[in-house]
Amino acid sequence: MSINYPIKFDSILKEKIWGGEKLTKMLKKNTDKKNIGESWEISDHEGDISVVSNGFLKGKTLKELIETYKSDLVGNKVYKQFGNQFPILIKFIDAKEPLSIQLHPNDELAKKRHNSFGKTEMWYVMQADKGGNLIVGFNKEVSKEEYLMHLENKTLLDILNLDQVDKGDIYFISTGLVHAIGAGVLLAEIQQTSDLTYRIYDYNRKDDQGNSRDLHTEEALDAIDYSVKNDYKTTYTKEINNIVNTVDCKYFTTNYIALDKVLNINNANKDSFVIYMCVGGDAVNFKGDGFEEVLHYGESILVPAKINKLEIISSGYSELLEIYIS
Numbered sequence: 001m002s003i004n005y006p007i008k009f010d011s012i013l014k015e016k017i018w019g020g021e022k023l024t025k026m027l028k029k030n031t032d033k034k035n036i037g038e039s040w041e042i043s044d045h046e047g048d049i050s051v052v053s054n055g056f057l058k059g060k061t062l063k064e065l066i067e068t069y070k071s072d073l074v075g076n077k078v079y080k081q082f083g084n085q086f087p088i089l090i091k092f093i094d095a096k097e098p099l100s101i102q103l104h105p106n107d108e109l110a111k112k113r114h115n116s117f118g119k120t121e122m123w124y125v126m127q128a129d130k131g132g133n134l135i136v137g138f139n140k141e142v143s144k145e146e147y148l149m150h151l152e153n154k155t156l157l158d159i160l161n162l163d164q165v166d167k168g169d170i171y172f173i174s175t176g177l178v179h180a181i182g183a184g185v186l187l188a189e190i191q192q193t194s195d196l197t198y199r200i201y202d203y204n205r206k207d208d209q210g211n212s213r214d215l216h217t218e219e220a221l222d223a224i225d226y227s228v229k230n231d232y233k234t235t236y237t238k239e240i241n242n243i244v245n246t247v248d249c250k251y252f253t254t255n256y257i258a259l260d261k262v263l264n265i266n267n268a269n270k271d272s273f274v275i276y277m278c279v280g281g282d283a284v285n286f287k288g289d290g291f292e293e294v295l296h297y298g299e300s301i302l303v304p305a306k307i308n309k310l311e312i313i314s315s316g317y318s319e320l321l322e323i324y325i326s
Contacts, residue, residue: 003069005291006310007057007302009050012040017207020096022186026127027092027298038093041300042275044086044193054293062086075272075305078325087117087325088252090275090300091189092126095181100202100213101135101156105223106175110196113219118175120251121191122234124321125169126279129184136171136179137161137229144221151217156201163233167280170234170246170256176225177232188279190323192251198223243322253326259284259314268308272324276301276312280319287311295320 011029016037023029023036042062043050050062057065066086071079078087104110104119111117123134139161142150150156160178163171165185173179178200181187198216206212236246240258247254257263258280267274276295278284283296286303288310295301303310312320 001056003057003065003072003304003306004289005055006286006288006293006307007052007065007304008054008293008295008299009042009062009302010053012043012048012050014038014040017205017213018095018097018099018183020094022094022096022127023092023298026186028296029298035096036094037096038091040089040091041277042086042088042090042302045089045195069304069306072306073273073304075270075325077271078273078305085193087193088275088323089191089193090277090323091191092298093181093187093189095183095185098183098203099181100199101160101178101180102197102199103178103220103224104173104175104194105196105198105219109223110194114196116196117192117194119192119194119196120175120249121173121189122247122252122254123171123173123181124188124254124256124279125165125167125185126188127167127186128165132165132184133182134163134165134171134179134185135160135182136163136173136232137177138226139228141228142226144224144226147224147226148221151200168238170236171232172234172247172249173232174225174229176223177229178224188277188321190247190252190254190321248326251325252323255322257312257320257322258317259312259320260317261314263312265310265312266308267303267305267324270324270326271305272326273305274303275323276303277321277323278318279321282314282316282318284318284320285311285313287313
């Protein structure tokens with residue numbers, strides 16, 4: 001049987017020392033776990049493979065779908081490049097407390113050291129408490145020696161750039177960029193399929209057993225970008241019932257869609273799967289030839305590359321992120 005409908009997956013929920021309750025209370029993730037920091041929505045990462053939750057493929061893993069349907073699922077060019085590995089990892093993140101200050105290695109370093117992809121990512125802020133912030137890069141150009149001095153003196157925060165954030169803010173986090181999600185921020189994250197993180201500072205926190213989390217001081221030194229960046233925040237204009245490009249890189253393209261009626265979608269020229277994340281407002285219906293699926297706030301859905309035309313229908317006001325490989 002062909003793959004002929006948009007696919008939803010069970011959320012993979014991760015307890016974190018910094019996690020909170022927004023994923024369960026606001027995004028309605030169903031769990032008895034506490035301090036949920038991450039909801040992995042679509043994942044082909046080893047040990048955390050997504051499982052289909054709807055339709056005749058329910059119970060199948062994302063890996064099984066790729067092995068069975070190949071380019072019908074992901075597109076010809078994507079399958080040629082990545083084979084049976086899904087190249088994007090989709091998450092929702094709730095930071096009740098600040099995340100560790102960290103960075104991610106690039107493809108070359110990740111391949112050499114870990115036989116893995118690097119980790120380029122982006123954030124869409126869905127909600128932020130008063131004072132919610134993100135750490136993004138340095139506030140001045142620093143040398144490796146100056147960085148190490150501040151790290152040793154526990155004054156690293158003095159040379160880092162802090163941005164206050166609001167709903168709708170978009171940040172592109174390139175490899176090597178020192179960053180952290182601050183307390184009170186709920187966001188959607190799109191990234192390469194990788195879980196490689198070099199943690200460089202963690203506020204001297206202890207876990208439930210009284211242990212400090214590992215730091216990656218030496219590994220990070222050659223991975224850090226010590227320059228000052230000013231292009232990490234994306235400027236875009238919200239246009240109702242239109243598709244607005246926000247991030248376009250070799251790893252993924254992400255568009256923003258705000259709608260309050262019917263939007264006709266034609267993905268024939270993409271030659272890629274397309275993911276939609278509902279990041280605001282009301283639920284939307286996805287309708288096409290022989291299918292209808294509902295996407296609620298805080299959910300994600302994967303439209304196979306074989307499905308070119310569909311309608312996205314909103315009876316109220318909804319906000320979506322559209323993600324694919326360009």
